[in-house]
Amino acid sequence: MYLEPRKVTRPCYRWRPPGANRDILSCMTTSAHRVEYTYAEYLALEAASNVKHEYLDGQIYGMAGGTPQHAALAATIIGMLFSQLLGGRCRAFDSDLRVRVKQTGLATYPDVTVVCGPREHHPEDAHAVTNPTVVFEVLSPSTRNYDQGEKLDHFMKVPSLMHYVTVEPTTRRVDVWSRRTAGAAESTQAVATSGDEAALSAIGASLDVDALYDAAAEPV
Secondary structure (H helix, E strand, O other): OEOOOOOOOOOEEEEOOOOOOOOEEEEOOOOOOOOOOOHHHHHHHHHHOOOOEEEEOOEEEEEOOOOHHHHHHHHHHHHHHHHHHOOOOEEEEOOOOEEEOOOOOOEEOOOEEEEEOOOOEEOOEEEEEOOOOEEEEEOOOOOHHHHOOHHHHHHOOOOOOOEEEEEOOOOOEEEEEEOOOOOOOOOEEEEEEOOOEEEEHHHOEEEEHHHHHHHHOOOO
């Protein structure tokens, strides 16, 4: 999960990955100093760094650490999907999976990604998949506008994407943007709250909202 782009609230740091021929300036939110980086330089940074970064339009954005509740919700989503997807064509991945939007150039790490069928990879990046079927993002105050705005727009350009899901961190609310057919230009938004199930029809699964938040809650 990333801090909202184009809003400087954290410092930048400069370093040179092994094998690189110039320093890389990485900022926690946006590039206050406009420097263009190639995707190869971004990959060199990722290979050498213990912090994940997002890449877009030649800029590298640092990843903000999530809260325990954020991590618990993401883990619970994967746990709830596991039995529903078992034996089928779809697999759920955690935030270690890099996803590249070929249509816009965005490279990012969704909190949870579901890929159905064989994984397709970007020609510049053997570790980045380009055919997500469902993307989940657990919201935070600093990422809400980005996750439900610009990032949503990026992923809606991915032909394979059928559902884009955002999960509130404290209140019991799950928003699901869905397409009727792959590659459709239009999507519909459904809101699931306490007592509801968030339907993910494209993968034959659903999330019981109360079960999700109950399982992710801090034990008493």
